[in-house]
Amino acid sequence: MMKITCETKACFMGLGYIGLPTAIIAADKNGQVTGVDINPSVVDTINEGRIHIVEPGLEDLCKKVVSTGKLVASTKPQESDVYLIVVPTPFKGDHEPDITFVEAATRSILPYLKKGDLYIIESTSPVGTTEKMAELIYNARPELKDEIYIAYCPERVLPGNVIYELVHNDRVIGGVNPESTEKAVAFYQTFVEGDLHGTNARTAEMCKLTENSSRDVQIAFANELSLICDKADINVWELIELANRHPRVNILQPGCGVGGHCIAVDPWFIVSEYPAEANIIASARKINNYKAFWCAEKTHNAMLQFQLQHGRVPKVAVMGLAFKPNIDDLRESPAKYIAQKIMQSCNNCELMFVEPNVKEHNIFKLTDYKEAYNQADIVVFLVAHNEFKGLVKEDDNNEILDFCGVLK
Numbered sequence: 001m002m003k004i005t006c007e008t009k010a011c012f013m014g015l016g017y018i019g020l021p022t023a024i025i026a027a028d029k030n031g032q033v034t035g036v037d038i039n040p041s042v043v044d045t046i047n048e049g050r051i052h053i054v055e056p057g058l059e060d061l062c063k064k065v066v067s068t069g070k071l072v073a074s075t076k077p078q079e080s081d082v083y084l085i086v087v088p089t090p091f092k093g094d095h096e097p098d099i100t101f102v103e104a105a106t107r108s109i110l111p112y113l114k115k116g117d118l119y120i121i122e123s124t125s126p127v128g129t130t131e132k133m134a135e136l137i138y139n140a141r142p143e144l145k146d147e148i149y150i151a152y153c154p155e156r157v158l159p160g161n162v163i164y165e166l167v168h169n170d171r172v173i174g175g176v177n178p179e180s181t182e183k184a185v186a187f188y189q190t191f192v193e194g195d196l197h198g199t200n201a202r203t204a205e206m207c208k209l210t211e212n213s214s215r216d217v218q219i220a221f222a223n224e225l226s227l228i229c230d231k232a233d234i235n236v237w238e239l240i241e242l243a244n245r246h247p248r249v250n251i252l253q254p255g256c257g258v259g260g261h262c263i264a265v266d267p268w269f270i271v272s273e274y275p276a277e278a279n280i281i282a283s284a285r286k287i288n289n290y291k292a293f294w295c296a297e298k299t300h301n302a303m304l305q306f307q308l309q310h311g312r313v314p315k316v317a318v319m320g321l322a323f324k325p326n327i328d329d330l331r332e333s334p335a336k337y338i339a340q341k342i343m344q345s346c347n348n349c350e351l352m353f354v355e356p357n358v359k360e361h362n363i364f365k366l367t368d369y370k371e372a373y374n375q376a377d378i379v380v381f382l383v384a385h386n387e388f389k390g391l392v393k394e395d396d397n398n399e400i401l402d403f404c405g406v407l408k
Contacts, residue, residue, distance in 0.1 A: 009034070009078075010082040013083065017159065017329060019084075021163065024071060028070065036078075046073035054329075057163050082117070082119075082120065086122045091268050097268070099125060130151070130202075149180040151184035152205055153204065169194045172204045173198055174198070174202070181198045212267065216284045219258055220288050236254060257289065258288040259335070261332060264288070295401075296342060316351050317373055317376035318354065322358070324383065338380075376398050
């Protein structure tokens with residue numbers, strides 16, 4: 001069995017929001033890392049010691065590992081000892097999981113695999129994906145059957161705190177056999193200080209889907225409660241604060257929906273595979289998707305009411321486009337969906353889009369948040385960015401639609 005040491009070479013396939021931070025930290029703790037991305041501009045940016053995403057502290061760490069030669073970015077894999085698949089796994093239009101990126105990344109490393117290598121999938125995947133990729137590898141390279149180690153290990157990080165959590169969070173690691181689990185655990189021990197929990201690949205895959213589905217269900221309860229409170233003329237934020245005074249109640253905060261590449265996507269992987277059984281999970285997805293539609297409708301109605309009362313179309317500030325506060329990630333963002341719906345329903349009204357964590361956007365013309373707030377007749381808070389808190393004053397004349405708890 002190959003021994004994992006500080007000289008072990010690792011190749012990360014995918015340099016996005018998870019792949020890049022993990023590659024950088026592995027390089028800092030372990031060394032000898034190749035990061036692979038199909039986008040040449042991403043590769044060039046990283047090799048200059050810069051990053052193409054927003055994550056506190058990550059660029060300084062990137063400069064460090066690039067300058068010392070511990071991390072090199074490339075558009076092609078390099079022969080290594082450990083190969084990690086960290087590419088997106090979106091779903092198709094019918095909510096079926098799409099593992100074509102995982103398959104493509106796996107095929108690209110086939111020529112480089114050798115006896116004793118370790119292959120790990122980190123991408124969130126449907127149950128059975130690791131076994132499918134093992135079969136793909138063995139069909140293409142039959143001489144490697146039972147000669148390499150194959151495992152699954154999903155990430156568990158919070159954007160904005162990735163550096164700390166990649167090192168300190170516990171990890172679930174599941175191999176296709178006990179030897180693969182042991183080998184993968186040995187690799188993660190080189191840069192993870194949290195506990196490493198070994199299991200089998202199928203359980204590890206389902207564990208990640210279960211974690212995000214559980215959170216989706218909890219958020220759906222809060223969002224459904226917000227819909228009920230709106231009809232009942234009750235302040236949902238006050239209600240939740242009071243209910244949470246119960247020692248065994250912990251209701252989450254409602255928002256304008258659920259976004260990001262995990263919680264908004266992963267539950268569908270379970271629903272798609274087990275439609276007859278996953279009733280609560282499917283309902284939660286529908287509730288959270290509906291909340292975004294509801295917010296767009298509430299905004300549209302407020303705009304129509306303003307025009308009726310004032311005889312002119314309103315100036316509207318749409319505050320926030322990211323899927324959660326204080327990050328630049330717009331993937332599966334309900335705020336972005338709402339902004340698009342508002343834009344489609346707008347008839348000659350003046351729209352100002354605000355996202356303080358993004359410099360520019362190819363669809364939305366971005367405005368400074370203070371300027372937008374001061375000029376707007378209607379202010380629509382979709383994301384509770386730090387910049388927005390304390391912005392609203394009691395004597396302001398604009399109408400406030402707070403879908404994310406900025407005012408609470």
